[in-house]
Amino acid sequence: MPQTWSNMVELYTRGRNVPRLRETRADATRAVSMLEASQPPGEFATPASDDLILSQSAGGPFRYVCDLGAGRFSGHTRTRDFVAIAPGTATWCRVSHPARLRFVGIPAHLARSCLDRPTDDPLDFGPIHMCHHSDPLIAQGLELLWLEMGRDDPAARLFVDSMMAALVVRMARLASQATLTDRFRGGLAPHRSAQVIDYMQAHLDQPVRLAELAALCDLSPWHFARAFRDTHGQPPHRYLTRLRLERAREWLTTSSCSISEIAAATGYTPQQLARHFRQAFGMAPGAFRRQHQDHPGPRADDAPTP
Structure with a gap:
């Protein structure tokens, strides 16, 4: 049976064949973590984690092919673009250039509470897991979260709490919008x-x-x-x-x-x-x-x- 790590930091510090860890930051009071990793050109795979993970490009643009559990897709990502990985999902990716990636792991129970979902909800955001995305709110939120993460003061803890909720709710809104848009628009394949x-x-x-x-x-x-x-x-x-x-x-x-x-x-x-x-x-x-x-x-x- 494939191994599932209890959280994102454990996965990237103890797992094999994952991007090379550069730095970790965490809010111990809420068990929320962020990390930055680097990946040379080539393939890498990550086992499943219990966290809801957002992965943001923090370096230069690169071409990729990957599967986040909803089928293989490809694209050309730019700085601040992101992908989302549902809890319990193993992933595979191949990048064409060196990639610098920033991740935030949101505990599933925290994400479910933000959306008022039951404890067995899979936190599957449908079309959000099928391509990379560019969203100003999430891009700015992840950058500010990286700056605040790890600061041990009440203002930082309040910011982390509110930003976690904002990110999760924004993900749910983007998933709903993507579902409606796909029904009616005729864009490029x-x-x-x-x-x-x-x-x-x-x-x-x-x-x-x-x-x-x-x-x-x-x-x-x-x-x-x-x-x-x-x-x-x-x-x-x-x-x-x-x-x-x-x-x-x-x-x-x-x-x-x-x-x-x-x-x-x-x-x-x-x-x-x-x-x-x-x-x-x-x-x-x-x-x-x-x-x-x-x-x-x-x-x-x-x-x-x-």
Whole structure:
């Protein structure tokens, strides 16, 4: 019989063939835990845990194929995207690039109490377990929870309690919305969506025309744009801009490339990159690099952009 670990931290500290543990944080009073782990390219599997687990990408984008207990699916995840794993579910995943992952384990009894569900409810959120997701509330909540987790003061404990409830309720709402949306919308098929996003990722340094993306799906530009927006919640050009800025942000924090080189690699002039980057992140690329990069010594053109 497959082994089931009593909680997420025990799984990642004692289990085999799981992502490599980097750091753990816990709220002992509520038995809530978070951890950060790294995984090189390749396959890994995790045994079942009694916790409801949310896994968030905390590093650069990567391509994946995985099964979270509801069937195999694939995609291209970006920083702050998440997946959800129901209690008692073993998982399998293959990643194409090094991945940095952050996990929160919510005890099943706590999750059930937030939703007023019986003790034998499986906490199965249906379509939420069939793909990765991008949700501003959950993304921000997990980042703030990571900062507060482990602080031993009343304010931190109150925050952890309220955020656990908010995350669980938000999961239930997203599951309901996904079920209703799937009945009525006509978006892109999952393999077509993945194909389009892969094409965007491979051509971030080049102009990408709507007709090129539509041709990948054998659709007219008008029908493609509508289907893409139905699937991703925003038009293709805005999605592409987001990918370019996320790539720029990643390189600003992890590489020694100059801002001019990063701009060229993401399809912008330095002035265009500065304008879009300010709009998205509230500061110029050079200022962002000085605040976040681990490598000392900025390049010559990393001076503040006027």
